[in-house]
Amino acid sequence: MDRAASPSLAARADDLQQSDIRSVTRRVEEVDGINLGQGVCDLPTPEPIKARAHQAIRDDASIYSHYAGIEPLRRAILEKEQAHNEVPATSPEDVVVGVGSTGVFVSAAFTLLEDGDEVVLFEPFYGYHRNILELTGATIRYVPLGGPDATFDRSAMEAVLTDDTKAVVVNTPANPSGKVWTREELSTLAGLLHAHDLVAITDEIYEYMLYDGAEHVSLASLPGAYERTITLSGFSKAYNVTGWRLGYGVAPAPIAEKIGLMNDLLYICAPRPLQHAALAAFEDLDDDYVAQLQADYAERRELLCETLEAIGFDVPWPDGAYYVLAHFGDLAGTQAGFADDAAACDTLIEDAHIGSVTGRSFYHDPADGQHELRLCFAKELPVLRRACEQLRAAFGG
Ligand SMILES: Cc1ncc(COP(=O)(O)O)c(C=O)c1O
DSSP states (O other): OOOOGGGGHHHHHHHHOOOOOHHHHHHHHHHTTOOOOSSSOOOOOOHHHHHHHHHHHHHTOOOOOOOOOHHHHHHHHHHHHHTTTTOOSSGGGGGEESSHHEEEHHHHHHHOOOOOOEEEEEEOOOOHHHHHHHTTTTTTEEEEEESTOOOOHHHHTTOOOOTTTEEEEEEOOOOTTTTOOOHHHHHHHHHHHHHHHHHHEEEEETTTOOOOOOOOGGGGGTTTGGEEEEEEESSSTTTTTTGGGGGEEEEOOHHHHHHHHHHHHHHHOOOHHHHHHHHHHTTOOOOHHHHHHHHHHHHHHHHHHHHHHHOBOOOOOOSSSSSEEEOOOOHHHHHHOOOOOOOOHHHHHHHHHHOOGGGGGSSGGGGGTTTTTEEESOHHHHHHHHHHHHHHHHHHO
């Protein structure tokens, strides 16, 4: 469009641009490469879930649902959160089904935050969290929290708290670092929520992707924390339905009700037939499904981490999720094409036909990510094997 003739847009739209992740996707496609950049898992959707979707469409389950989701699904989620996450939710009224966990995050953020508020976000962060929080008008206060072993530092968070701080966003297991918050860290955080009258939004979308015995703990399960926590999770990652856009939030009913109404305002409801299909995740798939998923991802993690180490990256192996935030500070000094994250990302595309994400995407100060790349191992095993062979062929190891 001719810029001079284009209508003026809201600042929030003017500031939007295609993320680096999408442009890497395009360039990787141009060289017919393998994209380990975007966190899109290309594994097949489990048959029972697909079968129920077909059935629901045949049954004409096609009209809007309640804005917080169909009752049987809300009840199934409630029971899962009680049994698996030990979250003391008491009724389906505590559950909101939305357009992906992202949709519920948007509704929760707009329910909680407005101009003049402050919200704490840990770094490295997931870009959507930062961008959505910015849309609310709240000011983001960043607290550094490094790789999988970096411990949550109470004083680092206290240092950014002001009278205007209203909320904190936690992501465990975390994208991109793979950090899994420990019970102790979450207890410390719960203490801060009380002391400073804060609400937490916890994004637990990777709750089933855990390695080396790491335990997923929901903040809301800790004594007294439920009243101040909005717990988010969903179906995208665990059941390979990222494009279905189905997720959920759990919070005390008065908060959940407002998030549901915000959902209604923004999207009306999550896709109706797919809500019926999601019931299969609870009714037709058992613990064996999760055990198999964990074993499959553990194998992929090992393959990618060992490959990256072999070609000279310093790799903090993730305890959870399905990304590696690999460091290449050593290569930056010794190998051409690795001067910084943008150069390294280009080099991986050009020399190995592999897509990755630049470290700067995960920090408000790009310099903090200048020697990091994120790679995703949620790929079919033969594809991931080929990607690793391409990396070894291009960079030795
Ligand atoms: C931390 C995190 N939260 C949420 C999402 C998206 O989840 P959903 O598909 O449920 O919106 C992603 C996807 O990459 C993610 O990494």
